[in-house]
Amino acid sequence: MIPTVTFIQIGTRVRAAGKWRALDTAASFKQQGAIRALGTAVIAAHPKLAAVLDAHGLTLDPVTGEVTELEQFNAVLSKRAAQVERNLARFAAEWENAHPGQEPGPVVRARLHAKAWDHQRPYIFKAWLPHWTADFYLALLLGIEILGCNAFFTAVSRQLFGMARAGQLPAARTLSKTRNGTPYAAILTVGVFTALPLLIAQQMSVLAGGATAGIYVAYVLLLLVLLIARLRGWPKRDAPFKLGGWGIPANLMALVLGAASLLTLVWPRDDTNPEVWGMRAAYWMVGIPIVLGAVVYLARGGERAVASESDLLQTSELESQAEAASNPHLS
Known part of the structure; x- marks a missing residue:
């Protein structure tokens, strides 16, 4: 008997309505x-x-599709066999505890078997790598994640403190308070606001998409302001490095690509941007800061608070003194 294998390949780019378009592959994974x-x-x-099969003394299980006499060789052919067996034993025990005195039928067994295969798929590389290598890789990813989060948290706290110090935020006097050179008020504020998106969603893909969209909003607005300044003749001073005539085209290209990326991030997809309280999750995470900023701007009568040069110099001197006091080795 010659075994046959059927492969189904779905192209992620299709031509529709006269254009090449990308498919949302999340739905394809669900169909597997x-x-x-x-x-x-x-x-x-x-x-x-x-x-x-009967002529060769073999029996086909109509529920699982496995050849009963060959199931013992699955462990040799599948790197995840041991993991799947552990998952299946766990799920079967949970089902029996929830249904005392009952035996799982063929439909239930098929569902438990499929669930055992789907569970813990992100850790499939552990089946292909030595355990110490996989553990080291996970530890490395954890370290990178902690480092990246701390760097981002520090940058945002510093930005909030700097804007409050310049008088550009409500409650600026409170947000600009420091203790031993540490802007504790800004740090606590960022910590509280960072937890708010968890009220909207808990899926990592949704949170990452919404947070990235928020970053892209600031990036696109900055590129737009920069493009307007360039069209008005900026920069007027000569500099060692300059783009010359390529400044406007490069700026325009960056703006278009940034806006396209932002559009992709906020596109209404149920997998990465589901509806929450009647509106898409990314719209909440992007819209709330924009609305709050607009309210503050209008409440101030459209006034832009800009610190004077003397204030900035004085603040810089105070920061240097605070840093020297907290780190004697610098003095």
Whole structure:
């Protein structure tokens, strides 16, 4: 008997309405379970398959699609077999505890088996790498994550403190308070506001998409302001490095690409941008800061608070003194 294998390949770029368009592959991943189940059912119902297997002394399980006499060799062919068996034993025990005195039927067993395969798929590389290598890789990723979060948290806290020090924020006097050179008020404020998106969603893909969209809003606005300044003749001073005539085209290209990326991030997809309280999650995470900023700007009568040069010099001197006091080795 010659085994046959069917591969289904779905292109992520299709031509529709006269243009090449990208497909949302998240839905395709969801269909994989249904496709596998359909393939298993078709193979199990093949009229000649049962006869061929029976002629060779083999039996096909119509529920799982496995050849009963060959199941013991699955561990050799599948790197995840041991993990799947542990998952299956766990899920089966949970089902039996929830249904005392009952035996799982073929449908339940098939569902438990599929659930065991799907569980912990992100850790599939552990099956292909030595455990110490996989653990080292996870530890490395954790260190990078902690370092990146701390760097971002520090940058945002510093930005908030700097804007409050320049009088550009409400409650600027409170937000610009320091203790031993540490802007504790700004740090606590950033910590509280950072936790607010968890009220909107808990999925990492949704949080990452919304947060990245918020960053892109600031990036696109900055590029827009920069482009307007360039069209008005900026920069007027000569500098060692300059783009010359390429300044406006480069700025315009960056603005277009940034706006396209922002549009992709806020696009209404149920997987990465689901509806929360009647509106898409990214719209909440991007819209709330914009609305609050607009309210503050209008409340101030459109006034832009800009610190004077003497204030900035005085603040810089105070910061240097505070840093020297907190770190004697610098003095």
